[in-house]
Amino acid sequence: MKIPRAGLLALNPEQRQAAEQIHGPVLILAGAGTGKTRVITTRIAWMLANDIQARHILAVTFTNKAASEMRERVATMVDQEEAKLLTISTFHSLCVRILRESIEKLGYKKTFSIYTQSDQLGLIKKIIVRKAGKEENLDPKMAQMLISRAKNRGIPVSESEDALISEVFRAYQAELKVLNAVDFDDLLILAVRVLEQSDEARAFWRRRYRYIMVDEFQDTNRLQMDLLRLLVGDDQHICVVGDDDQSIYGWRGAEVANILEFERFFSNPKVVKLEENYRSTNAVLSLANSLIRHNRNRREKTLRSSKGDGEMPRILAMPDAETEADAIADEILTATRIKNRPYEEFAVLFRMNTQSRLLEEAMRRREIPYRIIGGQSFFERREVKDLLAYLSMFLNQDDDVSLLRVINSPPRGIGDATVTAATEFSIEKNISVYEALEDLEFLSLLSSKSQGAVARFTRFVSGYRDSALTDSVNYGAMTEALLKELNYTDHLRKTCKDPEEASQREKNVRELIESMYHHQGRRPEKGLRGFLDSVALMQDREKEDENPAPGVSLITMHAAKGLEFHTVYIVGVEEGVLPHTRSVEEGTRDEERRLLYVGITRAMRQLTITWCRARRRYGEPLPCYPSSFLKEMAPEWMLQEDFEVLAKKPATEEVAKDYFARMREMLGSK
DNA sequence: ATGTACCTCTTTTTT
DNA sequence: AGAGGTACAT
Numbered sequence: 001m002k003i004p005r006a007g008l009l010a011l012n013p014e015q016r017q018a019a020e021q022i023h024g025p026v027l028i029l030a031g032a033g034t035g036k037t038r039v040i041t042t043r044i045a046w047m048l049a050n051d052i053q054a055r056h057i058l059a060v061t062f063t064n065k066a067a068s069e070m071r072e073r074v075a076t077m078v079d080q081e082e083a084k085l086l087t088i089s090t091f092h093s094l095c096v097r098i099l100r101e102s103i104e105k106l107g108y109k110k111t112f113s114i115y116t117q118s119d120q121l122g123l124i125k126k127i128i129v130r131k132a133g134k135e136e137n138l139d140p141k142m143a144q145m146l147i148s149r150a151k152n153r154g155i156p157v158s159e160s161e162d163a164l165i166s167e168v169f170r171a172y173q174a175e176l177k178v179l180n181a182v183d184f185d186d187l188l189i190l191a192v193r194v195l196e197q198s199d200e201a202r203a204f205w206r207r208r209y210r211y212i213m214v215d216e217f218q219d220t221n222r223l224q225m226d227l228l229r230l231l232v233g234d235d236q237h238i239c240v241v242g243d244d245d246q247s248i249y250g251w252r253g254a255e256v257a258n259i260l261e262f263e264r265f266f267s268n269p270k271v272v273k274l275e276e277n278y279r280s281t282n283a284v285l286s287l288a289n290s291l292i293r294h295n296r297n298r299r300e301k302t303l304r305s306s307k308g309d310g311e312m313p314r315i316l317a318m319p320d321a322e323t324e325a326d327a328i329a330d331e332i333l334t335a336t337r338i339k340n341r342p343y344e345e346f347a348v349l350f351r352m353n354t355q356s357r358l359l360e361e362a363m364r365r366r367e368i369p370y371r372i373i374g375g376q377s378f379f380e381r382r383e384v385k386d387l388l389a390y391l392s393m394f395l396n397q398d399d400d401v402s403l404l405r406v407i408n409s410p411p412r413g414i415g416d417a418t419v420t421a422a423t424e425f426s427i428e429k430n431i432s433v434y435e436a437l438e439d440l441e442f443l444s445l446l447s448s449k450s451q452g453a454v455a456r457f458t459r460f461v462s463g464y465r466d467s468a469l470t471d472s473v474n475y476g477a478m479t480e481a482l483l484k485e486l487n488y489t490d491h492l493r494k495t496c497k498d499p500e501e502a503s504q505r506e507k508n509v510r511e512l513i514e515s516m517y518h519h520q521g522r523r524p525e526k527g528l529r530g531f532l533d534s535v536a537l538m539q540d541r542e543k544e545d546e547n548p549a550p551g552v553s554l555i556t557m558h559a560a561k562g563l564e565f566h567t568v569y570i571v572g573v574e575e576g577v578l579p580h581t582r583s584v585e586e587g588t589r590d591e592e593r594r595l596l597y598v599g600i601t602r603a604m605r606q607l608t609i610t611w612c613r614a615r616r617r618y619g620e621p622l623p624c625y626p627s628s629f630l631k632e633m634a635p636e637w638m639l640q641e642d643f644e645v646l647a648k649k650p651a652t653e654e655v656a657k658d659y660f661a662r663m664r665e666m667l668g669s670k
Numbered sequence: 671a672t673g674t675a676c677c678t679c680t681t682t683t684t685t
Numbered sequence: 686a687g688a689g690g691t692a693c694a695t
Contacts, residue, residue, distance in 0.1 A: 062685055092685065117684080184685070219685085252684065352682055357686095408671090415671055537685080558683045580682055595683080618680070619686045 007042040007077055011035075018272040019043040022050065022211070025266035026239040027259070031303045032288070032601035033279030033564065036241050037073060040213060043239070044086065045077040047211060054085035058209035058231075061090055062216050064538055066562065070215070087209065091224050092184065092537050095191035099182075100533075102194045102201045111529075113181040113396045114536040118380060120144060120183045123401055127171045131164070143168055151185040152221050152253040178432075180398040188223040195230040206233040216562075217242030221253035229265060236266055244298050246598050248558055250591045260299065277303040279564050281310025283637055284607050288600045290634035295590050303601075313600075313607040315630060317642040320614045320621075321358050321572065327643055328569050328610070329362035332552060335567070336368075343369055345566035347553040349599045351578045355571065356554050369551030373559050379535055383492060383505045384512050390482060391475065392532055393434075393461065394468035400426070400433040410491035413453035418446060422454075434461070460485075468528055475528040476516035483509065557599040568603035570596070573611045574624040596629050610643075 008016055015035055018028045019042040030036035040059065047057060061067045067088050075083045089097070096114070104110055115123070124147070125140045147169050176182065182190060195202045212232055214220065217240035220228075232238045240262065247256045262269055277285055285303045292298075318324040332346050348359055356372055363370040378384060386409060389402035396402075404423075408414050425445075426436040436442050437458050443451050464482065467473050483489070488509070493502045519531050526533075553565065572578065579592035600607060611626045 064685090090685070248683075249685085251682080354681060354687095411671075413671080417671095556683065577682095582682065591683095616686080 007045050011039065011042060012276055014272055014274050014276070015039045015042075018274070019046055021239075021270050021272070022047050022052070023235070023237060025236050025262075025269035027262045027269045027271045028239065028241040028274065029259075029271065029299055029301060030241050030243055030274040031277060031301050032243065032246060032598070033277045033303070034274035035276075035278055036215075036274065037070065039274070040215060040241060041070065041073040041077055043213070044074050048078050048082055052211060054082045055087075056208070056210040057086050057213075058094070058211070059086065059088045059213045060094060060215065060228075061088070062219055064090055064093075066090075066215060067093075090537065091220075091227070092187050093534070095187040095227070096533050096537065098191045098194060098201075098205060099187065102198065102204075103190060105194055105198045105201060106190060108177075108182070108190070109180050111180060111396050113179070113392050113399050113402070114187070114533060115176070115181045115183045115401065116379075116536050117144075117184070118385070119181075119401050122405075123175060123179075124168065124172055127168050127175065131168055131171060138164060138168070147172060148185055149253060151189060152223055154189075154222065178398065179400055180396055181401070185223075188227060192223055192226045192230060195227070202230060205231060210235070211237045212239070214238070214240045215242075218244050218247035218256060218259045219249045219254045220258050221255055223253075225255070225258050225265065232266070238266060243301075245292050245295070245301065245594055246561060248561065248591060248595050248598060250588060256297075260297065273299075273301060275301055275303055277305040279604050280305060280601060281307050281605055283310045283312055284600060284603050284605075286637045287313050287607070287633050288597055290637065291593060291600065291629060291632055292597045294632050295593055297590075311606055312639045313603075313609065313637060315626075315638050315640045316608060316610045316646075317626070317640075317644075318610050318612045319644055321355070321612050321616065323643065324571055324610050324612055325358040325362035328359070328571070328608075329366050329368060332567075333366050333368060341566070343551045344553075346569075347555060347560065347563070347565040347567070347602065348569045348571060349555055349557050349560050349602065350571050351557060351580060351595070352572075353556060355577075359554050359571070363552060363554075370554050371551045373553060373555040378508070378511070379538055381505070381508055383488075383509050387479060387482070387488075387509065387512060388532065388535060390464075391468065391479065391528060394464045395529060395532070397434045397465070398432045403433055407457065410486055410488065412457060414450065414457060418450050418454065421445060434458070471527045472524075473528055474520065475531065476513055476520055479513055479516060483513075557595050560602050561598050564602055564604055566604045567606040568599070568608070570599045570607075570609045572615070573609050573627045573630060574615070575627050576624065577615075578627050578629070593629060593632075596627075 008019060011019060012035075015038070018026070018039050022043065028036070028039065030039070044057060044059065048054060059067075059070060061070060067090055071083070071086075071088045074086065074088070087094075099108075099112075100110065103112065121140055121144055124144050128138055128140055128143065143165055146165055150169065176186070195205065209231060210233060212228065214228065219242070228238065240259070242259050244256050244259050247254060247259070250256065258265070280288075280303075282305055285305055289302055316327075318327065328348060332343070335341050335346075336343060350356060350359075360370065360372065379388070386406055389405040392399055393402040393406065400423075404419065407419060422433050422436045422442065425439070425442045426433045429436065429439070431439070437454050443454065446454065464478070467478060468475070489506060492505050492509075516531060519526075519534070523530060553560075553563075555563075557570070573596070578596055579589050583589060583592045600609075609630070611630070612624050614621050615624050616622070
């Protein structure tokens with residue numbers, strides 16, 4: 001009881017109001033940097049102090065990272081044992097939890113596999129080839145996007161515009177069911193369906209979660225809203241926290257309407273606005289406010305802070321992206337050397353991942369440590385995916401995608417011809433590929449050499465299957481045995497160009513196994529299945545509880561949401577990049593504006609926005625122009641400069657002093 | 671069955 | 686400029 005009181009006292013009046021309102025629908029409009037996480041965690045503590053049972057509280061986030069952060073923050077405020085009983089989870093893991101319990105009501109098997117984006121893409125590619133041959137130039141990524149969009153909107157197949165895509169869609173969905181697999185969208189769709197169709201399931205889950213909180217509510221899509229409405233009981237204890245100005249996932253189906261028209265879904269909510277910003281200077285906030293004002297259709301908010309005006313944000317024109325990267329890297333190097341500032345205080349934000357390459361090179365040349373957030377996820381690496389596919393195949397024998405991935409990697413004499421034959425046989429007989437491989441009729445079609453190879457493979461798989469299916473299996477040790485049997489290290493050395501790559505991949509394998517032991521130790525009850533589930537849902541680029549590498553952050557504006565840095569550079573703010581050409585075409589300029597707004601509000605004290613006069617595209621140089629957003633922002637809160645002019649200007653006294661100080665330090669440190 | 675050389679096409683953001 | 690896929694050679 002003491003602790004939550006103290007927690008409440010640390011809040012401003014609006015925050016406190018938000019935290020104390022624990023009954024009925026509540027909408028908290030939390031501007032950037034207004035202490036929203038603190039409000040949520042205090043609110044949870046307050047609920048517990050008011051004798052609401054921990055097991056009845058559910059907090060939903062979008063990312064694993066947000067969930068674990070919240071878990072940690074709550075743990076510092078409340079009793080440890082109670083904290084363990086709280087459910088703090090992402091939408092997707094919540095759905096997995098519901099489905100592992102109740103999916104059989106929908107005629108699915110409980111052992112279903114979860115297909116990640118890349119599994120999904122692989123399957124779609126295969127179906128396109130099968131349905132359309134290669135003549136049809138149907139982009140699999142495009143198909144994937146359309147399918148996902150249709151699924152999220154709940155549009156039946158026939159209504160999709162394109163006939164071919166709708167055929168692919170139908171085939172894809174049927175195939176998933178045969179494979180006993182679900183994709184990310186299915187997790188939500190099926191969870192909603194279970195709750196809709198089964199009174200028993202709905203009652204069960206409503207009884208379980210009586211108080212629900214949702215973070216980053218502006219990012220919820222239709223399905224997530226459906227899920228919430230089904231989960232929220234008659235007493236309507238739901239509290240959502242979000243900021244419509246930071247809604248940047250519209251392209252993934254997020255509906256700003258969920259927050260803009262919250263009253264439509266839950267009547268008479270208590271609405272609290274948080275506008276006191278604890279992160280940035282007034283200069284940064286004024287710039288941000290002046291930009292976001294240009295969006296229509298939003299809940300009016302004006303951020304303010306008591307930090308003073310601070311340093312003037314700069315808008316810097318650069319000749320090209322190479323110079324841009326070099327100039328920023330130089331400046332960071334100087335600041336760290338002279339002012340002794342840690343690299344962690346700096347971040348460079350960009351619109352597209354491809355922009356990170358030049359920055360990385362610039363950092364590397366100067367030996368500036370950096371971390372790229374985003375990029376290829378650990379679990380998407382080839383060697384990691386391979387091993388996970390083996391495990392998934394052991395667990396779900398209908399999982400053809402995993403089987404086909406590993407059937408000849410490492411090579412074991414089962415070639416394309418055999419694989420194609422097995423696939424065709426399985427389709428014809430309506431059985432899984434694995435069953436086809438065991439089928440005597442199928443085997444009789446093969447040469448005796450292939451027969452031997454296939455028989456060796458099925459014997460190998462069945463050798464692991466039984467132990468994989470045992471709940472208490474030590475899967476870390478099992479995987480190590482598997483590695484040895486596969487001679488996987490040799491395989492890596494053979495298939496990698498240079499030994500350096502091979503050793504990096506070996507390291508990744510090692511790390512995967514470590515994370516298995518780790519998971520085994522922490523959640524022993526969940527078994528191998530639980531491990532694979534959490535891995536599939538870990539699209540998060542940072543691995544579980546990995547201590548982040550120190551250094552300058554190189555990060556997309558999307559991935560930067562929720563983070564803050566003393567000094568922020570936003571690069572490539574050009575018409576066509578931000579706003580991106582495609583967004584302009586699609587009529588989503590407002591969302592691009594919000595994206596820049598998110599970028600700006602990451603800065604605590606120093607902000608620099610740069611744009612280039614030229615940029616390479618497909619290797620060709622292309623002239624560029626400053627983003628129209630730059631003209632929308634308050635000129636009195638920005639310093640507009642041209643890097644080329646600046647570079648030629650004779651050094652001012654202070655700059656010269658800095659320079660000599662830097663030289664001295666560099667010489668002295670050697 | 672495996673490896674290599676070209677050729678294509680690409681660029682948004684990701685739970 | 687780079688990745689990924691295809692065609693062809695070994």
